[in-house]
Amino acid sequence: SQKIEQNSEALNIQEGKTATLTCNYTNYSPAYLQWYRQDPGRGPVFLLLIRENEKEKRKERLKVTFDTTLKQSLFHITASQPADSATYLCALRIDTGRRALTFGSGTRLQVQP
Amino acid sequence: SQTIHQWPATLVQPVGSPLSLECTVEGTSNPNLYWYRQAAGRGLQLLFYSVGIGQISSEVPQNLSASRPQDRQFILSSKKLLLSDSGFYLCAGGGLAGVKGNTGELFFGEGSRLTVL
Numbered sequence: 001s002q003k004i005e006q007n008s009e010a011l012n013i014q015e016g017k018t019a020t021l022t023c024n025y026t027n028y029s030p031a032y033l034q035w036y037r038q039d040p041g042r043g044p045v046f047l048l049l050i051r052e053n054e055k056e057k058r059k060e061r062l063k064v065t066f067d068t069t070l071k072q073s074l075f076h077i078t079a080s081q082p083a084d085s086a087t088y089l090c091a092l093r094i095d096t097g098r099r100a101l102t103f104g105s106g107t108r109l110q111v112q113p
Numbered sequence: 114s115q116t117i118h119q120w121p122a123t124l125v126q127p128v129g130s131p132l133s134l135e136c137t138v139e140g141t142s143n144p145n146l147y148w149y150r151q152a153a154g155r156g157l158q159l160l161f162y163s164v165g166i167g168q169i170s171s172e173v174p175q176n177l178s179a180s181r182p183q184d185r186q187f188i189l190s191s192k193k194l195l196l197s198d199s200g201f202y203l204c205a206g207g208g209l210a211g212v213k214g215n216t217g218e219l220f221f222g223e224g225s226r227l228t229v230l
Contacts, residue, residue, distance in 0.1 A: 043221030
């Protein structure tokens with residue numbers, strides 16, 4: 001069955017460093033992959049979408065890569081700030097007949113001042 | 114962009130009681146609509162999705178049902194709640210990337226926290 005795995009339950013880094021989060025998937029070749037941010041008690045907020053023919057995408061301090069051979073996406077936050085502390089979720093559509101996204105369990109990022 | 118309104122925000126219900134969570138959408142027409150559930154510290158589990166009025170796809174067999182009586186209204190219901198129905202319920206709207214000009218992103222409501230006692 002399709003699996004979406006995110007690298008760890010929690011990631012602690014120092015302010016100013018680059019945070020790197022991993023999303024691995026199996027058994028499918030999605031046309032695109034998305035990243036969301038979720039704060040405690042709130043709904044997720046869309047950050048970036050990257051398509052299968054795009055190797056890298058940037059938005060301000062965020063960078064996403066998509067390696068369809070490795071079946072992996074990396075999500076980077078450069079010059080991290082305490083305000084970046086949140087849970088980050090990756091999502092993809094695992095079945096062409098299913099018009100819905102499947103989400104990973106998320107990685108909680110804590111940026112220490 | 115779309116705005117998703119969801120209510121109630123918090124709900125405490127006894128086992129065996131009925132449930133109705135409502136979701137409405139602003140800013141778009143004919144959106145795909147979704148109900149997800151999130152257990153504490155876990156990812157999002159897709160419960161139902163709808164691509165149009167009266168069209169509901171169920172993802173997992175469970176004690177819940179969904180209805181879409183109007184284009185921009187999506188309702189999650191239960192006739193008799195179980196303890197295991199407790200969780201954080203999220204309504205979302207959006208379309209598939211590349212279809213009808215959609216970007217593929219989902220817009221989420223603020224969530225409804227249900228505690229079944």
